Amino acid sequence: MEDLLEIKNLNIQARTRAGVLNVVNDLSFSIKKGETLGVVGESGCGKSVTALSVMNLLPEGVLSVSSGDIIFDDVTITQLPENKLENIRGNEISMIFQEPMTSLNPLFTVGDQVSEVIKRHKGLNKDKSWVKAVELLDAVKIANPEKRAFDYPFQLSGGQRQRVMIAVALACQPKILIADEPTTALDVTIQAEILALINMLKEETGTAVMFITHDMAVVAQMADRVVVMYPGKKVEEGTVHEIFSNPQHDYTKALLAAVPKLGEMASKKYPEPMKLVGEGSSKKPQPIVGTEKPLLKVNNLVTHYPVKGGVFRRTVARVHAVEDVSFTIMKGKTLSLVGESGCGKSTVGRSLIRLVEPTSGKVDLDGQDILSLAPKDMREARSNIQMVFQDPFSSLNPQRPLFDQVAEPLRNYGTLRGKDLEERIEVLFDRVKLPRSFMRRYPHQLSGGQRQRIAIARALALNPKLIIADEAVSALDVSVQAQVLNLMMELQVDLGLSFLFISHDMAVVERVSHDVGVMYLGRLVEIGPRPSIFRNPQHPYTQDLLKAVPIADPNQRKSERDLNFKPLPSPIHDLSHDPGPSEYKEVEKNHFVLTTDCGY
Amino acid sequence: MTLLFSFIKRLLSMLLVLLVVVILNFLMLHLAPGDIADTIAQTMGGADEQDMAQLRKEYGLDQPFFIQLFQYVLRVATLDFGHSHFYNVPVFDLIMERFPATLLLVFSAQIVSLFVGILLGVYAAQNPNGLSSLFVNMFSLFGYAAPVFWTGILLLIAFSLHIQIFPSAGMRDITIENGSFFVHFFDVMRHLFLPMITLASIFFAYYSRLCRASMLEVLGADYVRTARAKGLSKKEVLLKHALKNSLSPVITFAGLSFSAVVSGAILVETVYSWPGLGTLAFNSIISRDTPVLLGILIFSTLMVTVGNLLTDLTLRTLDPRIKNAE
Numbered sequence: 071m072e073d074l075l076e077i078k079n080l081n082i083q084a085r086t087r088a089g090v091l092n093v094v095n096d097l098s099f100s101i102k103k104g105e106t107l108g109v110v111g112e113s114g115c116g117k118s119v120t121a122l123s124v125m126n127l128l129p130e131g132v133l134s135v136s137s138g139d140i141i142f143d144d145v146t147i148t149q150l151p152e153n154k155l156e157n158i159r160g161n162e163i164s165m166i167f168q169e170p171m172t173s174l175n176p177l178f179t180v181g182d183q184v185s186e187v188i189k190r191h192k193g194l195n196k197d198k199s200w201v202k203a204v205e206l207l208d209a210v211k212i213a214n215p216e217k218r219a220f221d222y223p224f225q226l227s228g229g230q231r232q233r234v235m236i237a238v239a240l241a242c243q244p245k246i247l248i249a250d251e252p253t254t255a256l257d258v259t260i261q262a263e264i265l266a267l268i269n270m271l272k273e274e275t276g277t278a279v280m281f282i283t284h285d286m287a288v289v290a291q292m293a294d295r296v297v298v299m300y301p302g303k304k305v306e307e308g309t310v311h312e313i314f315s316n317p318q319h320d321y322t323k324a325l326l327a328a329v330p331k332l333g334e335m336a337s338k339k340y341p342e343p344m345k346l347v348g349e350g351s352s353k354k355p356q357p358i359v360g361t362e363k364p365l366l367k368v369n370n371l372v373t374h375y376p377v378k379g380g381v382f383r384r385t386v387a388r389v390h391a392v393e394d395v396s397f398t399i400m401k402g403k404t405l406s407l408v409g410e411s412g413c414g415k416s417t418v419g420r421s422l423i424r425l426v427e428p429t430s431g432k433v434d435l436d437g438q439d440i441l442s443l444a445p446k447d448m449r450e451a452r453s454n455i456q457m458v459f460q461d462p463f464s465s466l467n468p469q470r471p472l473f474d475q476v477a478e479p480l481r482n483y484g485t486l487r488g489k490d491l492e493e494r495i496e497v498l499f500d501r502v503k504l505p506r507s508f509m510r511r512y513p514h515q516l517s518g519g520q521r522q523r524i525a526i527a528r529a530l531a532l533n534p535k536l537i538i539a540d541e542a543v544s545a546l547d548v549s550v551q552a553q554v555l556n557l558m559m560e561l562q563v564d565l566g567l568s569f570l571f572i573s574h575d576m577a578v579v580e581r582v583s584h585d586v587g588v589m590y591l592g593r594l595v596e597i598g599p600r601p602s603i604f605r606n607p608q609h610p611y612t613q614d615l616l617k618a619v620p621i622a623d624p625n626q627r628k629s630e631r632d633l634n635f636k637p638l639p640s641p642i643h644d645l646s647h648d649p650g651p652s653e654y655k656e657v658e659k660n661h662f663v664l665t666t667d668c669g670y
Numbered sequence: 671m672t673l674l675f676s677f678i679k680r681l682l683s684m685l686l687v688l689l690v691v692v693i694l695n696f697l698m699l700h701l702a703p704g705d706i707a708d709t710i711a712q713t714m715g716g717a718d719e720q721d722m723a724q725l726r727k728e729y730g731l732d733q734p735f736f737i738q739l740f741q742y743v744l745r746v747a748t749l750d751f752g753h754s755h756f757y758n759v760p761v762f763d764l765i766m767e768r769f770p771a772t773l774l775l776v777f778s779a780q781i782v783s784l785f786v787g788i789l790l791g792v793y794a795a796q797n798p799n800g801l802s803s804l805f806v807n808m809f810s811l812f813g814y815a816a817p818v819f820w821t822g823i824l825l826l827i828a829f830s831l832h833i834q835i836f837p838s839a840g841m842r843d844i845t846i847e848n849g850s851f852f853v854h855f856f857d858v859m860r861h862l863f864l865p866m867i868t869l870a871s872i873f874f875a876y877y878s879r880l881c882r883a884s885m886l887e888v889l890g891a892d893y894v895r896t897a898r899a900k901g902l903s904k905k906e907v908l909l910k911h912a913l914k915n916s917l918s919p920v921i922t923f924a925g926l927s928f929s930a931v932v933s934g935a936i937l938v939e940t941v942y943s944w945p946g947l948g949t950l951a952f953n954s955i956i957s958r959d960t961p962v963l964l965g966i967l968i969f970s971t972l973m974v975t976v977g978n979l980l981t982d983l984t985l986r987t988l989d990p991r992i993k994n995a996e
Contacts, residue, residue, distance in 0.1 A: 127895060159901035172893060176893070190901050
């Protein structure tokens with residue numbers, strides 16, 4: 071097969087205050103007709119910048135190609151004038167982006183936005199290109215396309231918007247589709263649908279795909295060949311099987327070791343830290359057994375949010391965020407709550423420490439009834455439960471040195487002061503493996519992983535019994551994610567901590583949990599010991615969820631070409647709605663499945 | 671919600687605002703020190719106790735507070751704003767005579783400043799660090815640093831004293847008697863130009879700065895990148911995808927500053943002797959013609975609320991998400 075796109079010795083420079091920086095160094099690779107090339111690497115490795123340079127859409131004045139050639143279809147496009155390039159963009163090379171929420175213009179209908187590109191390149195008139203746009207919307211499996219074409223982007227869900235983006239990209243049957251992290255912002259079932267759709271359309275049209283992602287599992291599912299990038303350079307290139315079964319470069323090895331693979335814990339009863347490359351590799355990871363003593367008992371927790379409306383701002387409806395949820399967390403163990411966005415898993419976490427006031431239920435922490443505590447006692451109780459949030463960039467105060475941020479809980483509770491406080495903070499920095507010199511630094515001087523360590527140190531400051539980790543590793547790169555997960559597991563063993571681990575990532579959950587609860591539309595649809603849930607999922611939702619998760623192994627590819635999971639219904643109901651209690655049946659020891667209708 | 675329904679809703683809230691202003695008006699009159707009967711008696715050259723009682727009865731001043739309030743609201747509702755002491759004509763007639771001139775000045779200034787502001791803002795945003803952007807910034811800074819009466823006098827000196835291309839005062843040339851429609855139109859436009867530019871100068875400064883900032887933000891948005899990736903030219907992207915998105919903050923601000931335009935008009939009219947409500951207000955203050963002032967207050971409130979209504983409706987047609995949020 072001949073090369074369709076060839077990148078030769080590409081160098082891209084960034085102009086910053088500190089001077090000129092090389093963000094892509096001497097990069098060369100090519101894409102053949104009809105193949106899918108996966109470009110993987112962690113944030114900042116230059117993969118998106120490379121994609122934008124192919125389109126010649128690098129942000130002006132910030133990034134520029136300093137040398138090298140990009141040859142597309144025997145034409146050196148790096149030397150083409152702008153008006154010639156415009157004829158190629160969206161026509162022969164097209165692109166889908168990461169953020170479906172912001173990639174479509176909010177003020178034009180989706181039909182407009184799809185037909186615009188057809189009008190531009192195919193010279194069809196308004197009516198004909200509209201008809202074509204509706205056909206395309208149908209091809210990307212948008213139900214009722216004649217009607218939906220008149221919708222504005224805000225009326226569509228994230229998955230539907232990404233489908234529209236795909237329709238725009240494929241409208242002129244391009245020779246190459248560049249997909250830059252197209253599923254990263256989507257839920258796992260939606261991701262599976264979009265990946266299946268891209269594969270299906272690729273087979274139908276024969277277009278080549280350059281698939282850019284940080285997610286090794288997605289690469290394993292999609293790519294024929296893989297290019298691995300590490301800050302600005304290509305470190306390895308090969309077929310997907312070569313890369314996954316016989317990686318050559320140390321970085322590729324480390325990257326693969328850091329990826330949790332769904333199913334790899336099947337033979338193990340307890341969670342254990344990941345074995346990472348170069349990190350005390352002689353030490354064998356020890357399983358984390360935990361205890362059988364309950365720490366937190368949650369019974370029939372219900373949390374509703376009021377929806378205000380009308381002239382007098384009365385409550386007109388309710389959001390049923392958490393609906394009759396019960397679980398127990400043992401001392402020294404981890405319970406994970408998994409589910410997709412909007413399923414209520416975060417609200418459970420917040421309800422436990424009364425950041426939102428639960429509507430009813432009982433929360434018992436080591437014999438103390440949390441929900442009936444007076445504000446003063448609640449304050450005391452909160453020192454036993456601490457939270458770590460998702461976004462390490464916004465959950466730290468940018469204006470305060472890290473010492474103060476970690477010391478803040480201790481100062482608030484007045485437990486330590488002066489020299490004792492300083493010593494305690496030093497110990498905490500040691501615990502999360504950050505150098506003590508960081509105590510005087512500010513958050514912007516740290517990487518994402520380091521910030522998350524600070525957030526953990528802050529959570530540990532008061533010696534809590536339970537840590538609620540709400541998507542605590544979701545925003546991190548895989549290698550950093552693995553380190554932070556290992557740190558959390560190490561702390562669990564050393565300090566006997568319990569975790570409520572809230573996550574959407576099934577592979578991570580399989581790695582860290584003793585018990586797993588699956589949530590859907592506010593209800594816990596299935597709960598039980600981790601091995602039992604993953605080996606023998608009983609609820610249809612759990613089964614679909616597991617089916618949707620991409621596995622980081624090219625030998626275990628999903629064969630479905632046309633996935634269509636049930637869209638999430640609205641959790642908003644009028645005041646008279648009485649959903650009824652959650653009832654369960656025990657399918658295995660301690661493994662319960664919801665028998666009440668939850669809407670799935 | 672349909673357009674009609676939200677229009678009616680806004681109309682009702684507009685009437686509510688007007689009612690509140692009318693009541694406040696009445697309170698101002700009522701709470702002012704002194705007896706209104708005294709004031710009237712003074713203008714008649716004095717009166718004895720019996721005449722005073724007669725006056726109070728005639729003007730309803732012996733009625734209880736709420737009855738008086740009710741009667742006042744009722745009178746305003748039937749467009750009866752009372753009688754001007756100074757001009758000796760009904761206030762409503764006086765205002766109606768002056769109102770079109772102000773309306774012309776305010777709306778033309780608002781439209782021109784929006785148009786010029788958006789044009790300059792879009793132009794500057796294309797090259798945010800370039801010379802043109804610097805020029806727009808300086809120009810804007812000058813616009814809102816300079817007091818409007820000062821700009822007005824300066825323009826007067828420049829363009830009607832030294833370079834005599836625009837008239838210095840008034841709205842019409844009285845020497846033109848029998849002209850065609852176009853002659854009159856051109857005449858009014860010639861008179862309008864300087865006051866309108868003066869009034870607009872403050873506001874296009876604000877609008878251009880705001881439009882530049884909002885345009886810059888929009889140009890960095892993902893959907894602009896998408897539009898470029900579709901193969902649209904820079905110009906198409908700018909005028910179709912970016913412009914429409916960058917307008918909302920400018921129009922919102924224009925709606926909010928509408929009341930400032932109206933109050934600015936009072937100063938500008940005084941400088942140029944523009945025969946509008948502004949000069950009328952100015953003269954009424956000097957001659958203590960309270961009924962006229964109160965009438966003008968109600969009318970400017972009306973003008974501002976109508977301006978806001980127009981802003982809301984424009985935003986609604988511009989952005990489909992607003993309709994959804996209601």
